Amino acid sequence: MTLETIAAGGKAALARALAVLESNPDAGPTADLLSAAHQAPRGHVVGITGPPGVGKSTLLNTLIAAWRGEGKTVGIIAVDPSSRRSGGALLGDRTRLKNDPEDQGVFVRSMAARDHLGGLAGLTTAAMVLMRALYDVVIVESVGVGQSETEIAGVADTVVFCVQPGSGDSLQYMKAGIAEIPHIVAVTKADMAVAAERARADVAGALTLSEHWSDWDVPVLKLSASRGQGVDALIAAIANHATHLNTDGRLSRARHTQAETWLEAFVRERFGREGLRRAGRLSLNDGESPFARLAEIAKTLGADA
Numbered sequence: 001m002t003l004e005t006i007a008a009g010g011k012a013a014l015a016r017a018l019a020v021l022e023s024n025p026d027a028g029p030t031a032d033l034l035s036a037a038h039q040a041p042r043g044h045v046v047g048i049t050g051p052p053g054v055g056k057s058t059l060l061n062t063l064i065a066a067w068r069g070e071g072k073t074v075g076i077i078a079v080d081p082s083s084r085r086s087g088g089a090l091l092g093d094r095t096r097l098k099n100d101p102e103d104q105g106v107f108v109r110s111m112a113a114r115d116h117l118g119g120l121a122g123l124t125t126a127a128m129v130l131m132r133a134l135y136d137v138v139i140v141e142s143v144g145v146g147q148s149e150t151e152i153a154g155v156a157d158t159v160v161f162c163v164q165p166g167s168g169d170s171l172q173y174m175k176a177g178i179a180e181i182p183h184i185v186a187v188t189k190a191d192m193a194v195a196a197e198r199a200r201a202d203v204a205g206a207l208t209l210s211e212h213w214s215d216w217d218v219p220v221l222k223l224s225a226s227r228g229q230g231v232d233a234l235i236a237a238i239a240n241h242a243t244h245l246n247t248d249g250r251l252s253r254a255r256h257t258q259a260e261t262w263l264e265a266f267v268r269e270r271f272g273r274e275g276l277r278r279a280g281r282l283s284l285n286d287g288e289s290p291f292a293r294l295a296e297i298a299k300t301l302g303a304d305a
Contacts, residue, residue: 038133046157047142061225267297279300
């Protein structure tokens with residue numbers, strides 16, 4: 001299966017490819033497909049994160065509709081909590097995201113977080129890389145909260161952190177180290193006027209006290225997705241950050257770091273600490289595919305077993 005055949009086959013072909021990816025993550029054909037996708041990034045990856053109940057799904061529905069209205073194709077990876085019994089996703093994308101199943105320009109995939117504390121499935125990065133080569137925008141929605149929520153930075157180009165007014169989120173998550181992660185903060189449910197403004201001010205104040213991006217001023221926006229308020233400003237902020245990344249090689253450097261981080265984490269998860277020690281070189285040369293390198297490592301460790 002190639003990128004070309006997946007693109008020609010539409011959503012059904014992509015679903016089959018993702019199923020193969022999950023069942024054989026370090027097989028040779030999987031590595032070849034992912035390496036080709038890694039070399040041909042098309043879309044911008046947006047991470048949407050924040051606590052349950054903050055309104056991420058409502059926001060996602062609104063963003064999807066807006067981007068489709070602009071003629072952009074959108075792929076969504078919704079990382080859900082896991083069932084302890086089956087290991088599968090508990091919520092499921094179709095229960096939370098509304099989209100036309102006949103629309104070939106939108107693809108939604110639920111993935112179970114399993115044992116990842118940060119709310120990201122172990123194969124999220126691989127799925128993201130494949131979808132990034134096929135869609136104009138890829139959204140990764142994470143359900144995790146707390147310090148480990150920072151994993152979202154390992155898969156997204158632009159991280160949007162959602163805060164709910166009146167919940168105490170704004171200061172609690174700043175204390176948890178989240179202030180260093182988002183490129184944009186969205187205060188949801190802005191129709192709660194006084195509480196929303198207080199949350200916006202709290203977040204803005206907390207950001208001034210934290211170590212953050214030296215070359216990017218994090219906007220703190222108020223919005224109400226259900227009422228369509230402030231969504232255009234969020235979309236514009238995402239576009240502005242994409243433009244920012246596409247200057248001075250920032251995007252390529254960030255994605256290179258992400259690829260190395262993913263490779264080390266996957267080798268540790270797949271082969272344990274001893275496998276990580278015996279894996280040898282985990283750094284990547286410029287443009288080198290982490291998936292091809294993983295296949296080499298898997299072959300070496302398998303031969304050593």
